[in-house]
Amino acid sequence: xxxxxxxxxxxxxxxxxxxxxxxxxxxxxxxxxLINFAHGEVVMxxxxxxxxxxTSLAGxxxxxxxxxxxxxxxxxxxxxxxxxxxERAAYRPLRHAPRLAPLITAIxxxxxxxxxxxxxxxxxxxxxxxxxxxxxxxxxxxxxxxxQITIILLSLLMMAGLSWFVYRxxxxxxxxxxxxxxxxxxxxxxxxxxxxAATFVIGAGLGAVAGVMYGSYYGIAxxxxxxxxxxxAFSAAVxxxxxxxxxxxxxxxxLGLVEALGTGYIGDFSDLCRWPGASEGMGWMGERCADGxxxxxxGSNYQDVFAFLMLILVLVFRPSGLxxxxxxxxx
Amino acid sequence: xxxxxxxxxxxxxxxxALMGCGKEEPPPPPPVQAPPPPMVxxxxxxxxxxxxIAHLGKDNENGARLAVDEANAAGVTIxxxxxxxxxxxxxxxxxxxxxxxxxxxxxxxxxxxxxGHLNSGTTIPASAIYNGAGIPMISGSxxxxxxxxxxxxxxxxxxxxxxxxxxAVANYLATNNKPKTVAVIDDATAxxxxxxxxxxxxxxxxxxxxxxxEKGTDKTVDWKAVLTKIKGKKPDAVFYGGMDxxxxxxxxxxxxxxxxxxxxxGDGACTDKMAELAGAAAEGLVCSQAGIPVQASxxxxxxxxxxxxxxxxxxxxxxxxDAANMxxxxxxxxxxxxxxxxxxxxxxxxxxxxxxxxxFDEKGDRKDAEMTIFTLKDGKxxxxxxxxxxxxxxxxxxxxxxxxxxxxxxxxxxxxGGMQGxxxxxxxxxxxxxxxSGMQGxxxxxxxxxxxxPAAPAKK
Numbered sequence: 001x002x003x004x005x006x007x008x009x010x011x012x013x014x015x016x017x018x019x020x021x022x023x024x025x026x027x028x029x030x031x032x033x034l035i036n037f038a039h040g041e042v043v044m045x046x047x048x049x050x051x052x053x054x055t056s057l058a059g060x061x062x063x064x065x066x067x068x069x070x071x072x073x074x075x076x077x078x079x080x081x082x083x084x085x086x087e088r089a090a091y092r093p094l095r096h097a098p099r100l101a102p103l104i105t106a107i108x109x110x111x112x113x114x115x116x117x118x119x120x121x122x123x124x125x126x127x128x129x130x131x132x133x134x135x136x137x138x139x140x141x142x143x144x145x146x147x148q149i150t151i152i153l154l155s156l157l158m159m160a161g162l163s164w165f166v167y168r169x170x171x172x173x174x175x176x177x178x179x180x181x182x183x184x185x186x187x188x189x190x191x192x193x194x195x196x197a198a199t200f201v202i203g204a205g206l207g208a209v210a211g212v213m214y215g216s217y218y219g220i221a222x223x224x225x226x227x228x229x230x231x232x233a234f235s236a237a238v239x240x241x242x243x244x245x246x247x248x249x250x251x252x253x254x255l256g257l258v259e260a261l262g263t264g265y266i267g268d269f270s271d272l273c274r275w276p277g278a279s280e281g282m283g284w285m286g287e288r289c290a291d292g293x294x295x296x297x298x299g300s301n302y303q304d305v306f307a308f309l310m311l312i313l314v315l316v317f318r319p320s321g322l323x324x325x326x327x328x329x330x331x
Numbered sequence: 332x333x334x335x336x337x338x339x340x341x342x343x344x345x346x347x348a349l350m351g352c353g354k355e356e357p358p359p360p361p362p363v364q365a366p367p368p369p370m371v372x373x374x375x376x377x378x379x380x381x382x383x384i385a386h387l388g389k390d391n392e393n394g395a396r397l398a399v400d401e402a403n404a405a406g407v408t409i410x411x412x413x414x415x416x417x418x419x420x421x422x423x424x425x426x427x428x429x430x431x432x433x434x435x436x437x438x439x440x441x442x443x444x445x446x447g448h449l450n451s452g453t454t455i456p457a458s459a460i461y462n463g464a465g466i467p468m469i470s471g472s473x474x475x476x477x478x479x480x481x482x483x484x485x486x487x488x489x490x491x492x493x494x495x496x497x498x499a500v501a502n503y504l505a506t507n508n509k510p511k512t513v514a515v516i517d518d519a520t521a522x523x524x525x526x527x528x529x530x531x532x533x534x535x536x537x538x539x540x541x542x543x544x545e546k547g548t549d550k551t552v553d554w555k556a557v558l559t560k561i562k563g564k565k566p567d568a569v570f571y572g573g574m575d576x577x578x579x580x581x582x583x584x585x586x587x588x589x590x591x592x593x594x595x596x597g598d599g600a601c602t603d604k605m606a607e608l609a610g611a612a613a614e615g616l617v618c619s620q621a622g623i624p625v626q627a628s629x630x631x632x633x634x635x636x637x638x639x640x641x642x643x644x645x646x647x648x649x650x651x652x653d654a655a656n657m658x659x660x661x662x663x664x665x666x667x668x669x670x671x672x673x674x675x676x677x678x679x680x681x682x683x684x685x686x687x688x689x690x691f692d693e694k695g696d697r698k699d700a701e702m703t704i705f706t707l708k709d710g711k712x713x714x715x716x717x718x719x720x721x722x723x724x725x726x727x728x729x730x731x732x733x734x735x736x737x738x739x740x741x742x743x744x745x746x747x748g749g750m751q752g753x754x755x756x757x758x759x760x761x762x763x764x765x766x767x768s769g770m771q772g773x774x775x776x777x778x779x780x781x782x783x784x785p786a787a788p789a790k791k
Contacts, residue, residue: 222576264559
């Protein structure tokens, strides 16, 4: 039971990080139907900037909490600036081009950002400094650390904040109007360029926080970290219904849980020797399972397979994702 | 009027031109014998220069580059001509598919020899390409046994094999930590899985219970789910076959989950980076390298590396340095850069390099390769034992064995391998300068090893 609880805690933590990154994908997709494949790299840059600030301030005698906050506060505007530049330089000129063109520039921007980070921060995996004490709390024999609690709470807070912004403010109304129809929104006096740039900037700002979360949770930052993270978060956004803010959150948490539980239990469930009757069975199964041996069909290396299998199943039966039916109201 | 004039003038010009051609019929006088441009010999170096273990890849490339630059600075003459070595460095991204592509590229570029690749998973498929083209290759870090079991003539390695390394670290674990149950994890690469298999085999033979294998990938940083599962089965020790970029997070997360088991890693994760990535959690880690410790390699090499690259060698650069030097030395010995001609000389090498004396057996493996067991202590990997010829030696004993003992009784013949270089050093001037780069390494051998000795933990 404790193990199940621990796996749920693990899954919720990674799921929260996926969810915050997925918000960035979903915001942009909701407004201009573009998959911003460079978003994973923006998250990486956020982690890198925070890494640089935190390591350079680490010995300065400032209180550790202030240093981490300074890192986050530097990462957010840096990522926002990159988000804006991406939109301005790579996507806006192609807004009326065939849909494949911006997709390809998105991949190009992702490669450029990755290699810019390689030049600036080098090839070595960087040890993300752990300057704040990270106490673990025990629940039974399961452990949850302060960082994990912070990540889960902060991501919920950010989603609530984003929902409030999109549904309760004037600018939010403008975003939703633009999402519905760019041309009509422009006719209504909405500056569509500004709104679209804003969705990139907001997504990038959230991504910066996700980058810091990721770095402080795993203790590592590396110029390639954005790729897999981006792919997983993109899957989470699709799973929840891309374009839908609550869907991104749900998809992220679900993906995190499936990964953790899948890794934790697939091996045991598919261990043929643990199946009833296997050890007293006859023939080679009996021999194979003698003395408490194992015969595992699916090991933990199948964790990604099961996460993506779930994605495929959801898309087969609900092509617009779990919460994707309200297409007209996407943010 | 205009047109005919033009046509006419064109005709005249053509005629003059033709006549000119006719006039130059006799062959031009041979140009004055200017010093011929040096013959360029290309040596390929392949390692992952981007991606998760790019730092190790760059380290491997640096080792080979240092050797090539030193040879060029010293000046080498082969077949009566002055030659210039050129290192062609390629990035295989630790990906077997890319590895094969760059291997073909190097073959097409007509390199004369290859230093690489880094990972077993890229080296094994690429070795078939080099073998088909008749180009010799020496890997400074690929430890999977399958590499030299293919029967290829031109495939060598200057590190030990995983069927030496796996048993070494497993036996160390079994005798010193006496675990009852061990969990084994790998990163699903040819290297990680191969090494983990060897460890599992040895542990089982020693009567230790081994849990079903857990796996990640060579990019996994989230090990919490795997570790939580393992924790529920309460192993006394955990072995991981993989690289440091994934091993660091693994160790850190294990301690966060309050796992108390002993952790043991293979050579890919046996770097000081572990302490940086896992912090205090890394203390007490047991790990192995398929060669002598970097600190024990030639002082001359260590200094030159540091001076050139403004960084310390990380893991296998002494081995790639030796590999490049051996290719150069074999070319000099055979007096030809033609792979077919220098290959026999390479196979018969007896080279005193930064990583000690190197001879190849008939498969292309290094004879009597040393294995070193380390522990992570005060943020540094510290050698505990060097296993040579089935014997476990402390660093002091190893240093004593390879150092010259002028006052002592004549050293045993077994130790001579390490000493030949030393006798050469006694009279450095007459020795051919070109051969120096290989031999100077040995002079330093004793010094850093001895310097390291006090730092080594006093074994009770």
